[in-house]
Amino acid sequence: MRWAVLATAILVIVFLMKPLVQFRAVEANPFAFRPGLYVYSPTSSHIYVIDPWASIYFYYSMEDNSTQISFSYSLDNSANSTLGASMSKSDYVYYYTVSKTLEGLADGDHTLTVYAHCSNGTVTSIINSVITVDAIANMPVIISPLNQTTYNTTQVPLTYAINQEILWSYYSIDSPDDSNLKNFDGNITLLGLSEGQHELRLYVTANLTSETNPAYEQPRYHTTAQTIVFYIDTTAPKVTNLSVNGTDSGDMLLGFTVDTETSWVGYSLDNQANVTVNGDAVLKDLPAGSHNVTVYAEDIAGNTAASETLHFTIAEPFPVVPVAAVSITSFAVLSAGLLFYFKKRKH
Numbered sequence: 001m002r003w004a005v006l007a008t009a010i011l012v013i014v015f016l017m018k019p020l021v022q023f024r025a026v027e028a029n030p031f032a033f034r035p036g037l038y039v040y041s042p043t044s045s046h047i048y049v050i051d052p053w054a055s056i057y058f059y060y061s062m063e064d065n066s067t068q069i070s071f072s073y074s075l076d077n078s079a080n081s082t083l084g085a086s087m088s089k090s091d092y093v094y095y096y097t098v099s100k101t102l103e104g105l106a107d108g109d110h111t112l113t114v115y116a117h118c119s120n121g122t123v124t125s126i127i128n129s130v131i132t133v134d135a136i137a138n139m140p141v142i143i144s145p146l147n148q149t150t151y152n153t154t155q156v157p158l159t160y161a162i163n164q165e166i167l168w169s170y171y172s173i174d175s176p177d178d179s180n181l182k183n184f185d186g187n188i189t190l191l192g193l194s195e196g197q198h199e200l201r202l203y204v205t206a207n208l209t210s211e212t213n214p215a216y217e218q219p220r221y222h223t224t225a226q227t228i229v230f231y232i233d234t235t236a237p238k239v240t241n242l243s244v245n246g247t248d249s250g251d252m253l254l255g256f257t258v259d260t261e262t263s264w265v266g267y268s269l270d271n272q273a274n275v276t277v278n279g280d281a282v283l284k285d286l287p288a289g290s291h292n293v294t295v296y297a298e299d300i301a302g303n304t305a306a307s308e309t310l311h312f313t314i315a316e317p318f319p320v321v322p323v324a325a326v327s328i329t330s331f332a333v334l335s336a337g338l339l340f341y342f343k344k345r346k347h
Contacts, residue, residue, distance in 0.1 A: 239307035
């Protein structure tokens with residue numbers, strides 16, 4: 001009876017321990033339950049925010065190496081490209097490790113298909129995934145200064161926005177080798193900028209841990225660099241060579257010279273409201289008497305200037321005698337003269 005109870009107890013213990021032994025075996029050997037496929041990347045549920053984190057990375061395991069396998073992939077339905085693979089052997093299985101970085105992916109969805117080519121001629125699609133890239137949304141956006149923009153001040157704000165946690169921000173001005181990098185927090189103002197062109201380089205390091213693929217456990221930090229060019233122009237334009245000349249129609253043509261590119265030009269005649277100039281400036285229907293005119297200009301940076309005021313006079317029109325009246329008077333005078341002449345000779 002005792003032996004029967006002991007045997008039963010041993011069987012119960014063995015029965016209870018079996019799952020634990022199996023569990024430990026699986027835990028120690030992640031490939032023991034298959035040959036098969038384990039994909040770390042890509043995952044369709046993950047949005048890739050920064051290249052080159054979008055990648056192909058998987059294990060393909062087999063019980064033996066009697067069949068040789070090679071791999072290829074097609075991105076966005078393009079022609080197949082070969083994937084490099086390395087074979088290893090653990091205590092349990094043979095397995096291939098495949099890793100490939102997908103660089104230069106544009107924002108949007110990308111289709112990825114990975115194929116396994118067996119030495120017996122069989123080709124199998126083993127990965128079909130959609131990779132979503134949204135790098136632009138996670139790049140810092142420079143709000144000020146704007147690229148290829150001219151400012152009419154020597155103090156320009158440096159501001160940017162990013163929808164990630166910011167760890168560090170640096171910038172340099174007119175330093176191609178970044179030998180003058182400056183750390184800053186938040187938004188600042190660039191002071192004492194000289195006239196002319198300036199090159200701004202902005203570096204922002206963001207914490208992308210929240211965007212990490214679940215296969216990666218370490219924190220992810222990424223630094224982006226942007227370069228823009230802007231200009232400082234605080235010099236007002238010069239308006240010179242002001243003149244007024246008559247035309248065949250009797251109107252007056254306003255002439256002047258501006259020494260720089262302008263965004264607006266106008267004039268004020270006799271201290272009245274400004275009139276915008278588009279093409280020739282013609283002063284029409286000016287009454288006789290004294291007049292004055294001033295020309296105003298604004299350059300592309302927003303600097304404004306005025307010319308000297310030009311004073312001029314429109315003369316009273318010269319009296320014009322009608323041609324018919326002149327002719328009749330002349331004829332009468334001539335007739336009277338001839339009559340007097342002939343009467344004198346007769347006597």
